[in-house]
Every structure is written in structure tokens, then in C-alpha cells.
Amino acid sequence: MHNKIVILTDGYSTPFLAKTAISLLRYRTDDIAAVIDGAAAGSTAQQVLSAGGDVPVVASLADVADADALYVGIAPPGGKLPDEWRPMILEALQRKLDVVSGLHDFLTDDEEYRSAAEQSGAKLVDVRRNKHKSTATGHRFRKGCIRIHPVGHDCSIGKMVTSLEVQRGLSAAGHDAKFLATGQTGIMISGEGVPIDCVVADFVNGAAEQLLIQNEQHDFLLIEGQGSISHPAFSAVTAGLLHGCAPDGLIFCYEAGRTQVKGLDDFDIPSMKDQMAACHAMANLRHPCRFIGIAINTRNLTAEEADAELARAEAEFGLPACDVYRTGADKLVEACVALRKELGQ
Amino acid sequence: MHNKIVILTDGYSTPFLAKTAISLLRYRTDDIAAVIDGAAAGSTAQQVLSAGGDVPVVASLADVADADALYVGIAPPGGKLPDEWRPMILEALQRKLDVVSGLHDFLTDDEEYRSAAEQSGAKLVDVRRNKHKSTATGHRFRKGCIRIHPVGHDCSIGKMVTSLEVQRGLSAAGHDAKFLATGQTGIMISGEGVPIDCVVADFVNGAAEQLLIQNEQHDFLLIEGQGSISHPAFSAVTAGLLHGCAPDGLIFCYEAGRTQVKGLDDFDIPSMKDQMAACHAMANLRHPCRFIGIAINTRNLTAEEADAELARAEAEFGLPACDVYRTGADKLVEACVALRKELGQ
Numbered sequence: 065m066h067n068k069i070v071i072l073t074d075g076y077s078t079p080f081l082a083k084t085a086i087s088l089l090r091y092r093t094d095d096i097a098a099v100i101d102g103a104a105a106g107s108t109a110q111q112v113l114s115a116g117g118d119v120p121v122v123a124s125l126a127d128v129a130d131a132d133a134l135y136v137g138i139a140p141p142g143g144k145l146p147d148e149w150r151p152m153i154l155e156a157l158q159r160k161l162d163v164v165s166g167l168h169d170f171l172t173d174d175e176e177y178r179s180a181a182e183q184s185g186a187k188l189v190d191v192r193r194n195k196h197k198s199t200a201t202g203h204r205f206r207k208g209c210i211r212i213h214p215v216g217h218d219c220s221i222g223k224m225v226t227s228l229e230v231q232r233g234l235s236a237a238g239h240d241a242k243f244l245a246t247g248q249t250g251i252m253i254s255g256e257g258v259p260i261d262c263v264v265a266d267f268v269n270g271a272a273e274q275l276l277i278q279n280e281q282h283d284f285l286l287i288e289g290q291g292s293i294s295h296p297a298f299s300a301v302t303a304g305l306l307h308g309c310a311p312d313g314l315i316f317c318y319e320a321g322r323t324q325v326k327g328l329d330d331f332d333i334p335s336m337k338d339q340m341a342a343c344h345a346m347a348n349l350r351h352p353c354r355f356i357g358i359a360i361n362t363r364n365l366t367a368e369e370a371d372a373e374l375a376r377a378e379a380e381f382g383l384p385a386c387d388v389y390r391t392g393a394d395k396l397v398e399a400c401v402a403l404r405k406e407l408g409q
Numbered sequence: 410m411h412n413k414i415v416i417l418t419d420g421y422s423t424p425f426l427a428k429t430a431i432s433l434l435r436y437r438t439d440d441i442a443a444v445i446d447g448a449a450a451g452s453t454a455q456q457v458l459s460a461g462g463d464v465p466v467v468a469s470l471a472d473v474a475d476a477d478a479l480y481v482g483i484a485p486p487g488g489k490l491p492d493e494w495r496p497m498i499l500e501a502l503q504r505k506l507d508v509v510s511g512l513h514d515f516l517t518d519d520e521e522y523r524s525a526a527e528q529s530g531a532k533l534v535d536v537r538r539n540k541h542k543s544t545a546t547g548h549r550f551r552k553g554c555i556r557i558h559p560v561g562h563d564c565s566i567g568k569m570v571t572s573l574e575v576q577r578g579l580s581a582a583g584h585d586a587k588f589l590a591t592g593q594t595g596i597m598i599s600g601e602g603v604p605i606d607c608v609v610a611d612f613v614n615g616a617a618e619q620l621l622i623q624n625e626q627h628d629f630l631l632i633e634g635q636g637s638i639s640h641p642a643f644s645a646v647t648a649g650l651l652h653g654c655a656p657d658g659l660i661f662c663y664e665a666g667r668t669q670v671k672g673l674d675d676f677d678i679p680s681m682k683d684q685m686a687a688c689h690a691m692a693n694l695r696h697p698c699r700f701i702g703i704a705i706n707t708r709n710l711t712a713e714e715a716d717a718e719l720a721r722a723e724a725e726f727g728l729p730a731c732d733v734y735r736t737g738a739d740k741l742v743e744a745c746v747a748l749r750k751e752l753g754q
Contacts, residue, residue, distance in 0.1 A: 141544055143611070168542065168611065197513065199486055202641035202676040261611040266488070266513065268610045268645035294694035296547035299652045300613035303638075303691075304645025331547040334694045342694055345687040346648075349639035349679045 065255055066133035066162065067095040070125060072152060073137040077101045077112050077121075079363075080326070083220050084166060084249040085137030089116030091228065091253045098128045099137070100152065125155050136165040139248065141219075141297070141327045143168030143192070154180050162187040166248020168262060191248045192262035200269035200308055202350075209280045210404045213309055214289040214359060215343050216317035217333050219298065219326045222388065223289035223317045224250050226359040226396070229388040230315070231286040233397035241284035241400075244275055246305060250288045260290055260308075261301045268301065272308025283409070284400060287311065293343050294334045295325065303346060310351040313403045315396060316340055316381070319361040320373045340381075356399040358385040410600055411478040411507065412440040415470060417497060418482040422446045422457050422466075424708075425671070428565050429511060429594040430482030434461030436573065436598045443473045444482070445497065470500050481510040484593065486564075486642070486672040488513030488537070499525050507532040511593020513607060536593045537607035545614035545653055547695075554625045555749045558654055559634040559704060560688050561662035562678050564643065564671045567733065568634035568662050569595050571704040571741070574733040575660070576631040578742035586629035589620055591650060595633045605635055605653075606646045613646065617653025628754070629745060632656065638688050639679045640670065648691060655696035658748045660741060661685055661726070664706040665718045685726075701744040703730040 069092070073082045077099075089096055089109050096119050099109050105123035109116030122128060134156035136145065145167050153171070156163050157180035163171060171177045171188045181188045205211065212230065214223040227243055227250075234241035243250070245257025263271045272287075279285055287309045291298030318336060325331040333339075340355060347353040358377050362370035370390060377385040384395035414437070418427045422444075434441055434454050441464050444454050450468035454461030467473060479501035481490065490512050498516070501508050502525035508516060516522045516533040526533045550556065557575065559568040572588055572595075579586035588595070590602025608616045617632075624630055632654045636643030663681060670676040678684075685700060692698040703722050707715035715735060722730040729740035 168609070200642040202670065202673045261609075263610050264513070264606075265608050265610055265613045265646045265649065266606040266643060269640075269642050273641075293648075293691070295614075296618075296652055296695060297545040297614050298611060299691075299694075300645045300649025301610045303648030304610065307641055307644045325547065328547050338690070338694060342687070342690040345683070345690050346638070346644075349644075349683060349687055350641060 065095070068097045068130055068132040069095050069135050070097055070128050070131045070133070071099045071135050071137040072149060073099060074101050074149065074152065075103065075146070076138045077104060081138045081140055082113060083139045084252065086113050086115045087224065087249045088135060088137065088252060089113060089119060093117060093119070097131050098122045100124060125152060125159065131161055133162040133164055135252065136167060139166060145169045153177060157181050157184055157186045160184040160186045162189060164189040164191065164252065166191040166252065168192060191251050192259040194259055194263060196258065196263045196267045196271035198270045198274060199267060200273040203273055203277055205276065205310060206280050208283060208409045209285060210283060210313070210400065210407065210409065211276065211285045211287060211309055211311045212313045212315065212400055213287045213306065213311035214315040214317050215302065215306065216289060216292050217336060217339055218292050218319065218322060219295065221317050221319040221322070222359060222361040226315060226317055226388050227286040227288045229393040230396050230400060233393045234284050234400060237397060239284055240282050241286060242279055242282045244279060244285055244287045246272065246288045246290055260305050261298070265300060268304030269308040272305050276309050292339065293346065294339050296328060296331055306343070306347055307350045311347060311353050312407060313356040313400065314343060314347060314353060315357050315359050316355055317359040317361070319363070321364045355383055356403050357383050357396045359396065360385055360387050362387045362390060410440070413442045413475055413477040414440050414480050415442055415473050415476045415478070416444045416480050416482040417494060418444060419446050419494065419497065420448065420491070421483045422449060426483045426485055427458060429484045429597065431458050431460045432569065432594045433480060433482065433597060434458060434464060438462060438464070442476050443467045445469060470497060470504065476506055478507040478509055480597065481512060484511060490514045498522060502526050502529055502531045505529040505531045507534060509534040509536065509597065511536040511597065513537060536596050537604040539604055539608060541603065541608045541612045541616035543615045543619060544612060545618040548618055548622055550621065550655060551625050553628060553754050554630060555628060555658070555745065555752065555754065556621065556630045556632060556654055556656045557658045557660065557745055558632045558651065558656035559660040559662050560647065560651065561634060561637050562681060562684055563637050563664065563667060564640065566662050566664040566667070567704060567706040571660060571662055571733050572631040572633045574738040575741050575745060578738045579629050579745060582742060584629055585627050586631060587624055587627045589624060589630055589632045591617065591633045591635055605650050606643070610645060613649030614653040617650050621654050637684065638691065639684050641673060641676055651688070651692055652695045656692060656698050657752060658701040658745065659688060659692060659698060660702050660704050661700055662704040662706070664708070666709050700728055701748050702728050702741045704741065705730055705732050707732045707735060
């Protein structure tokens with residue numbers, strides 16, 4: 065794995081767009097050399113993106129003496145690479161830095177990038193590129209392998225972070241738990257996984273199922289969620305993933321205060337109740353499954369408001385609720401262990 | 410459009426596999442010159458595949474004097490082309506017949522086919538090949554455009570035929586109704602559409618939405634359904650299509666007596682009630698929608714049993730029920746018109 069990574073977010077350093085950068089800064093802090101964003105040069109990553117501590121934000125690659133890779137740090141809806149980044153990507157390739165991207169626009173489809181990489185010996189890595197072509201079989205998973213899957217009311221609300229924090233909590237408590245990445249950022253963090261939203265539709269369920277079959281020996285699998293079951297654009301991904309991983313337990317994730325679909329401002333997010341009912345109905349068509357907890361992202365609330373929201377959610381849904389960023393994931397970890405016992409393991 | 414088509418089903422002439430052939434024989438009878446299946450040579454298509462009347466079944470392409478295209482007539486799960494068909498496809502290309510396939514294995518990715526086509530001037534057509542890359546926007550469709558979408562309890566039960574028969578019935582009654590194909594067979598029949606199961610997952614909803622936006626001027630759109638909401642392998646396709654076309658009305662389709670998922674014999678099909686509830690919940694997350702009727706495929710029942718099943722379903726679901734093959738689609742046509750009135754159009 066790379067350990068002197070420069071993250072590119074130039075002009076896009078908002079939580080809305082720089083989701084990949086923020087998660088890399090959070091989970092691979094020691095591997096990050098710098099973040100490139102001209103407008104914020106001189107700041108720290110913590111100041112600009114609320115993650116990464118003292119990692120410096122710089123104006124250009126020339127400001128980073130020692131680096132081994134340039135990571136594209138954004139994940140815009142639809143996954144296009146900004147045109148204005150071309151010179152920076154070419155500069156990186158000329159310096160023999162590998163360039164890693166999770167966008168739908170593939171670097172490896174670009175003649176100019178390919179030839180620059182060939183000349184210097186740098187690698188082009190398209191995390192989303194895949195050749196998954198097997199259909200799901202309705203596999204019956206090992207009973208002792210408890211599958212936990214966070215689903216949410218929208219994109220970019222913390223489903224991946226919830227999976228990671230619960231996995232870490234379970235591992236810290238001595239359980240055999242593994243995080244399974246299903247998106248570009250998760251794959252960049254963990255070094256493996258399936259870029260499920262870039263799989264051909266007929267093979268989405270199958271690609272998820274295969275990923276789980278390969279990891280069935282573990283006692284807990286925390287499978288990263290994608291999109292939302294009600295998302296006008298991404299529900300195909302969410303539904304296929306839900307059936308492919310045949311979860312035993314679901315965690316419902318939402319951001320307090322968010323009412324409109326990310327990127328579709330005039331589209332109301334349906335009620336939590338309707339979404340949870342749809343998720344529950346869908347999941348149970350494949351395998352018996354129930355909600356075991358709630359993960360609330362309270363980033364737009366004060367500490368006091370956050371506590372109130374957590375208490376309110378626990379009362380409304382009758383389930384343990386955490387903000388994994390603020391309160392840790394302990395209650396969700398306990399809920400996973402309780403589910404395992406309930407299932408006789 | 411081709412009008413001297415040879416359909417290739419050699420060794421695969423069962424209703425389970427030769428779905429594409431059967432539908433082409435049914436809806437493009439006059440354009441079909443012959444069906445190739447060595448084991449059944451000398452029979453008529455009607456005898457072998459219960460469709461196509463006197464269209465002859467022959468042993469090889471050499472038996473067809475005049476032809477303009479060879480169509481691959483099968484749609485196996487996963488979409489692979491049988492290896493043993495290579496010599497026949499090459500023979501067709503050498504004779505300057507276009508070769509049309511709806512499989513996931515693309516003809517146009519095959520060096521040998523490409524070079525044979527180039528030499529003779531024949532065309533290779535991969536119906537499933539597509540470059541859809543736009544995400545859905547949650548488009549608000551014109552109120553006067555009533556969108557009807559058949560969904561079903563499994564694959565290959567007559568969702569496409571239901572769409573076509575209802576569209577024909579509406580058109581015959583003087584309404585402006587259009588069939589929108591979303592699968593390879595529907596596209597081969599109607600000459601246009603979106604091969605939705607071969608779209609990259611992030612763009613499934615968007616590809617469906619775009620197809621509908623291009624046809625929003627019509628009063629009724631009959632959008633071909635795919636897979637089933639509970640299918641272990643194909644629910645990603647079903648869910649994305651359901652949200653992409655934002656239907657006003659659903660028709661529930663099932664085959665009487667089928668209890669196991671097609672191709673996954675040890676996987677029980679969930680109850681109709683649970684499936685209909687999941688479809689209803691999912692559809693209503695996107696747009697207000699209700700079931701307007703039931704389409705039952707009674708091919709394995711006697712006439713008497715079929716009548717009883719139709720009556721039973723009408724009583725159980727409180728909805729009009731047809732077998733569009735046996736009884737015609739009149740009741741479903743009436744239900745579409747009634748829905749349009751109910752919606753104030």
C-alpha cells in the first residue's frame with residue numbers, strides 16, 4: 065500500500081464533494097503526505113476538511129518533496145473527473161507517482177494518461193474498474209457468520225464510517241470481525257472490496273454475494289452500505305447489495321436535519337418509517353433480518369441537540385442509537401453481539 | 410428492420426431458454442424465415458416452440474435459401490453464448506447475414522467475428538451493448554403521461570408479453586399508448602429501448618428515466634418489467650427500473666404453480682403478498698402508485714383450472730385478473746383507462 069499519499073481535492077474541498085479525501089484523512093492519516101487545494105494552501109487538513117490533523121494543505125505537487133501516489137479525493141454524483149485537473153495528474157505521472165482514482169471516468173481509458181504512465185513507469189489505478197460477471201446464486205451462508213449491513217436515508221451520511229467503527233469495536237472486544245468495502249473510498253482504505261456501483265446491473269447481487277462468500281470464515285462481516293433504498297438515482301445499487309449480502313442485521317443511518325436528497329434539492333427524502341419498512345421488506349425477501357440499531361450523523365447539531373436527537377430516536381424506534389463520530393459505536397457493537405447470541409452462535 | 414430472419418436456438422429449444430425465439434416468433438412472425446435446431450429439423454416452429462405457425466425448423470443455415478440476418482434466440486441466466494455455435498455464426502457472417510445477439514457475451518468483442526463481419530460487410534449487433542452514463546434526476550413526469558409497469562414473482566413469466574398485449578389493447582381502443590422495451594427481446598421486437606440489465610449499476614435508474622423522458626408525450630407508457638423484486642440475482646435491475654420509470658400503476662404477473670426461482674431450484678419464491686407489499690413500498694418511495702391488475706400465466710393449467718385460478722386471484726387480491734395469452738388483456742386495458750380517469754386525465 066502507498067504510504068506517502070498526496071490527495072487531490074483542488075477546488076472541491078467541501079464535505080459534500082471531498083468525501084473520499086475526508087475518509088482517507090480519517091482512516092489512513094499516517095499514510096497521507098499532503099492535500100492539494102490552491103485556495104486553502106497553508107492550512108492544515110483538519111482546518112479545511114475536519115480530519116487529518118496536521119497534514120498540510122498545499123497549492124501544488126511541487127510543494128511536496130516526497131510522495132508515492134496521487135489519490136483523487138472526490139466522489140461527485142455520476143463520478144466525473146474535473147477537466148482542470150489534467151495538468152496535475154500528468155505532473156504526478158511524470159514524477160512517477162501512481163495515480164489512484166475511484167471515479168466512473170477511467171484514467172486507464174485516457175490515451176494521454178496511459179502514455180505518461182508508460183513513460184515514467186507509474187501505475188494508473190481505477191478502483192471502480194471491474195469485470196464482475198457472475199450472477200448471484202442465493203447462497204446459504206455459514207450460520208456462524210453474522211452479516212451486518214448499514215443502510216441509510218441518503219448518500220454521504222456515514223454508512224461506511226459506521227461499518228468501520230463497528231468493526232473496530234468488535235475487533236477491540238476480541239471478536240473476529242471484518243469490514244467489507246463496496247465503494248471506492250472503502251476500497252482505498254482497506255485495500256480490497258467490490259466497487260458495487262460500477263458493476264453491470266445483472267451482476268450486482270452476484271458481485272456482493274461473491275465478496276461475502278470469500279469472507280464467510282469470519283464471525284462478523286460489516287458490509288459497507290451504498291446509496292439508499294429510496295434514492296431516485298441509486299436504489300438499484302442499494303437493493304442489489306442488500307440482496308447480495310443477505311444480512312442478518314441492519315443498522316439504519318441518517319443525518320439529523322437532512323430533508324432533501326443529496327444533489328437533488330427538490331426531491332424530498334421519504335419518511336424514515338417508510339424507508340425502514342421498505343428496507344425491512346426487501347431484506348426479508350432474501351433472508352430473515354431485522355434492524356439492530358440506529359446510527360445518526362449529528363454534524364449539524366450542537367452537543368445538546370445531538371443528545372436529544374439520540375434519545376428521541378431510541379424512543380421512536382425502540383433501538384440503540386449512536387453517533388459513531390461523537391459518542392463512539394459501543395451500543396451498536398453490543399447490538400451485534402446480542403444478535404449473534406439471539407441467532408444461537 | 411430485418412425481414413428474413415433466421416433464429417438460432419440449436420440444442421436450446423425449450424421455453425426455459427428460448428424465450429427470445431418464442432417472442433420473436435410471436436410478435437414478428439412475418440419477418441422470420443426459419444429456426445435452426447438440428448434435433449427438431451422438419452418440424453414447424455409451432456410444434457417445437459408453440460409459436461410461429463408454419464415457420465420451418467431446419468438443421469443448418471444451408472437449408473435457408475434467402476435470409477438477411479441470424480438472431481441468437483436464447484436468453485440464458487448470465488447471458489453466455491454456447492461455444493458450439495461459433496461455426497454457425499461464422500457461416501452466417503460469411504454469407505453476409507447480419508448477426509444480432511442480446512447476450513452479455515458481446516459478439517463485437519470477438520476478434521474472429523469482427524474480422525469475418527468486416528470481410529463480408531455483414532453487421533454485428535449486440536443489443537445489450539450500451540454506454541448509459543447519466544444518473545437519474547427524480548424527474549417529474551407530465552401528469553397526462555400514465556406509466557404502467559408489470560412486475561412479477563420471477564423471470565420468464567410473461568411481463569413483456571403483458572406490456573405488449575396491454576399496449577395493443579389500448580391502441581386498438583384508440584388511445585395513444587407505447588410499449589417501451591427494457592430487455593434484449595423487447596428491443597428486438599420493437600426496434601428500440603434500453604437493455605437495462607446491462608447498464609452499469611449507478612446508471613440503471615437514470616437509463617430508465619431517460620427512456621421515459623424521451624417518450625413522455627404519449628398518454629400511456631407500458632414499460633417492460635425485468636426480473637423480480639425478490640430475485641436473489643436480479644433485484645438490482647428490478648428495483649432500479651421501478652424507480653427509474655416512477656410508475657402510476659403496477660400489474661402483478663405470476664406463473665400459476667411456479668414455486669422455485671427460475672434457475673435456482675432450491676430457492677423458494679417468497680409469497681405473492683410479501684412481494685406485492687415490497688413492490689408497493691418501493692414504488693411509493695418514488696411516486697404514488699398502486700396495483701391495477703394481475704396477469705397470470707396459466708400455461709401449466711387446463712382451461713378449467715385456469716378459469717378457477719383467475720377467479721381465485723380476483724377474489725384474493727381484489728383486482729382484475731387476465732391470462733393475456735388465453736383470455737386477452739381486456740380487463741387490464743380497462744384498468745389502465747380507469748386509472749387515467751382516477752388521476753384526472
